[in-house]
Amino acid sequence: MAKDDFDMDFHFDDDDFDPKAFWDGEDGADIDLSEFDDVPSGGDKLDETVADGYDDELDLSGLGLDDDSDETVDELDLDDILSPKAVRRNSQEHDDFGTNKQEDDSDFDGTEFLDDEDDQTQAAPEDDSDFQSAPEDDADFHDEPEDEDDYPDEEVEDKPARRRKEKPEKASKPPRERKPKEPKEAKPNVFTKLYDLYFAPLTNKEALEAPVDPANPRRRRRKTKAQIFKEVYLPPLIACVCLILILSFVIGAISNAIEKKRVNDAIKQNEIQASISNAQAAEEEYQRIMDEAAVLAANYDYEGAIEKLDSFPDIANYPDMSTKRAEYVNAMNSLVEYKDYSQIPNLSFHVLIADPARAFNDKELGGKYNQNFVTIDEFSKILEQLYANNYVLVDFDDFVSVGQTVSGTDQFEAKSIFLPQGKKPLMLTETMVNYFEYMVDSNNDGVADAGGAGFANKLVLDENGDIKAQYIDSSNNTLTGNYDFVPILEDFIKAHPDFSYRGARAILAVTGSQGIFGYRCNTSYVSTKGNDFYEQEKAGAIAIVEALKAKGYRLACYTYENGKYRDMNSAGITADLQSWTQQIKPIIGDLDTFVFAQASDLSDYTGTSFNVMYQTGFRYFISNSKDPSTEVNNTYVRQKRLMVTGETMVWYKERFTDRGLFDPNMVVDMTARGNNVPKAG
Known part of the structure; x- marks a missing residue:
């Protein structure tokens, strides 16, 4: 039967093909496949064609051959080479009908080194008839064994096994690396993209990319500079930036914490300082109020002292203050009323002599000074005795109240003075506080000089704002200090605040023809000394006036020309007061x-003279008498002062001793007066 005459249809791939039925059938038993051999070695030419398609230098390291083995590839069963590993394993373990052959495959495991892709490309097609042969000696294809007698005329001819075409051996190459299995592609997300783009290069894991040549997976597309920068340089830059930002944040947080702590510490320190300052301020305020209240209480103004203490906001926390308040309340309740205001004496002095030697030795007026004036030392002694005899300095306002009638006329009435038991009211007056030129200016040039009679020449303010007297001594040195009535009285009240009733001071009377308080502020000096001199003197006088009023002194007019109003008519009084005005x-x-x-x-x-004075604005009229007294009328107050002079202290001592004022014998400086005080005739 010729090869070309073979027209039997093989339908091995059909699902309904039954190999057993085929072999047992009529046609299958007569098939001799050797007739289809086209090559001398046996087998079909197609077998060599298929075999030629494989690489002669197949890696046979996995076929179980030793390096010294003489067995060639052609001696191997091509099924071991061409069949996929999975197919061979299945064919070894099971026959076509599912029967387990129970064969041991441990001696051959060469195909497991082949890639899946190579297995698929090199395996022979399953439907190729040249590679399909009937199984030999398979009992599953026969219901019962066959006898050799069934085929007596046929000789069984051994045919050589199918082998690969022998080719010259070549040098062995290193085993081919297996292509890594592609991982399952996960769904991309933000984190994986960031990791693949920026962080994979840091861990030496490149992002997967499709190979340029599918036949050569190792060949990769050359990366561009942008890709290299993105994969190699950009991630470190981003990491550095992130690190810098993190460090900046951490440093900023630490700095903020430190700054916050510093601010908090500063706030706490400020609070502590403020607390200390507040405590110090409170202590200072406490002390100030206590001192001011003490002065008010010493001036017998207990009501004012209590109000001053009550002005302190935290009096309950200061036991001393509460104790003082209780003392002031008790002292106020213990005051007694002094009702006989008419017996209130007013001791009157001229300006005081600062240098008795110069005054009493003055050739022209030495006798007059000795007769009518008192020295600063004598005045200081008088104050000490007055204080020791419980006299208290008062003012008109302390015992006279002023109101107005329906017509607008001033109306006066007496009021009571409340003093501690045994205390007596007293008034003081100083006249001629204008410091006449003849007393201080020896050459009549309008400026005090060393040729003066030993009197202070003006009142001034020192660097502390205190009122002092300016004095030029015999050596022509200009001195400032307690050289007259006012500064001596001020220092005495400061040392003995209870000598002043509610801050009362003395009465200071001045003339106007030669200025006031030693300042030549009369316009008559403009023609002789110039306008600048006048303006300067005027400004000085105003400053002293304000300071005296602030201290509580009552200022009075002593006539303008030092005139004797008893001998002047109303016209003369009017002219004098007009000049004053x-x-x-x-x-x-x-x-x-x-x-x-x-x-x-x-x-x-x-009379007319009184009306002129009243219309000028005067309401308190003070004259002098050996019997001092005070009377309060409806429209004015009239008082008689007691003059204190050298003459009265020496020749009329009883005027002072009988009233318990002071003892002239303890006061008069007879040595300075030359043991001789003139007496008026």
């Missing part, structure tokens, strides 16, 4: 107190 009132202001000069007084307080 024009020259002095602009500097000293409105005054309601008038002190008569040269031991004068009005004979009638209802």
Whole structure:
């Protein structure tokens, strides 16, 4: 039977093909496949064609051959080479009908080194008839064994096994690396993309990319500079930036924490300092209020002292303050009323002598100074005795109240003074506080000099704002200090605040023809000293006036020309007061107190002269008398002062001793006076 005559259809791939039925059938038993051999070695030419398609240098390291083995590839069963590993394993373990052959495959495991892709490309097609042969000696294809007698005429001819075409051996190459299995592609997300793009290069894991040549997976596309930068340089840069940001954040957080702590510490420190400052301020305020209250209480103004203590917001936490308040309340309740205001004496002094030697030895007026004036030492001793004898300095306002009638006229009435038991009211007056030129200016040039009679020449303010007296000594040195009445009284009250009733001070009376308080502020000096001199003197006078009023001094007019009003008619009084109004009132202001000069007084307080004075604004009229007294009328107050001079202290001592004022024998400096004080005739 020729090869070309073979027209039997083989349908091995059909699902309903039954190999057993085919071999047992009529046609299958007569098939001799050897007739189709086209090559001398046996087998079909197609077998060599298929075999030639494989690489002669196949890696046979996995076929179980030793390096020294003489067995060639052709001696191997091509099924071991061409069949896929999975197919061979299945064919070894099971026959076509599912029967397990129970064969041991441990001696041959060469195909497991082949890649799946190579297995698929090198395996022979399953439907190729040249590679399909009937199984030999397979019992599953026969229901019962066959006898050799069934085929007596046929000789069984052994045919050589199919082998690969022998080719010259070549040098062995290293085993081919297996292609890594592609991992299952996960769904991309933000984190995986970031990792693949930026962080994979840091861990030496490149992002997967499709190979340029599918036949050569090792060949990769050359990366561009942008890709290299993105994969190699950009991630470290981003990491550095992130690190810098993190460090900046950490450093900022630490800095903020440190700054916050510093601020908190500063706040706490400020709070502590504020607390300390507040405590110190509270302590200072406490001390200030206590001192001011003590002065008010010493001035017998217990009501004012209590109000001052009550102004402190935290009096309950200061037991001393509460104790003082209780003391002031008790002292206020213990005050007694002094009703006989008419017996309130007013001791009057001229300006004091600072240098008795110069005054009493003055050739022209030495006798007058000795007779009518008191030295600063004598005045200081008088104050000490007055204080020791329980006298208290008062003012008109302390025992006289002023109101107004329906018509607008001033109306006066007496009021009670409340003093501690045994205390007595007293008034003091100083006249001639204008410091006449003849007393301080020896050459009549309007400026005090060393040729003066030993008196202070003006009142001034020192660097502390205290009122002092300026004095030029015999050596022409200008001195400032307690050289007259006012500064001596101020220091005494400071040392003995209870000598002043509610801050009362003395009455200071000045004339105006030669200025006031030692300042030549009369316009008559413009023609001789110039306008600048006048303006300067005027400014100094105003400053002293304000300081005296602030201290509590009552300023009074002592006439303008030091005139004797008893001997002057109403016209003369009017002219004198007009000059006062024009020259002095602009500097000293409105005054309601008038002190008569040269031991004068009005004979009638209802006549024209009185009306002139009253219309000028005066309401308190003070004359002098050996019997001091005070009377309060409906429209004015009249008082008689007691003059304190060298003459009265030496020749009329009883005027002071009988009233318990002071003892002249303890006061008068007879040595300075030359043991001789003139007496008026």
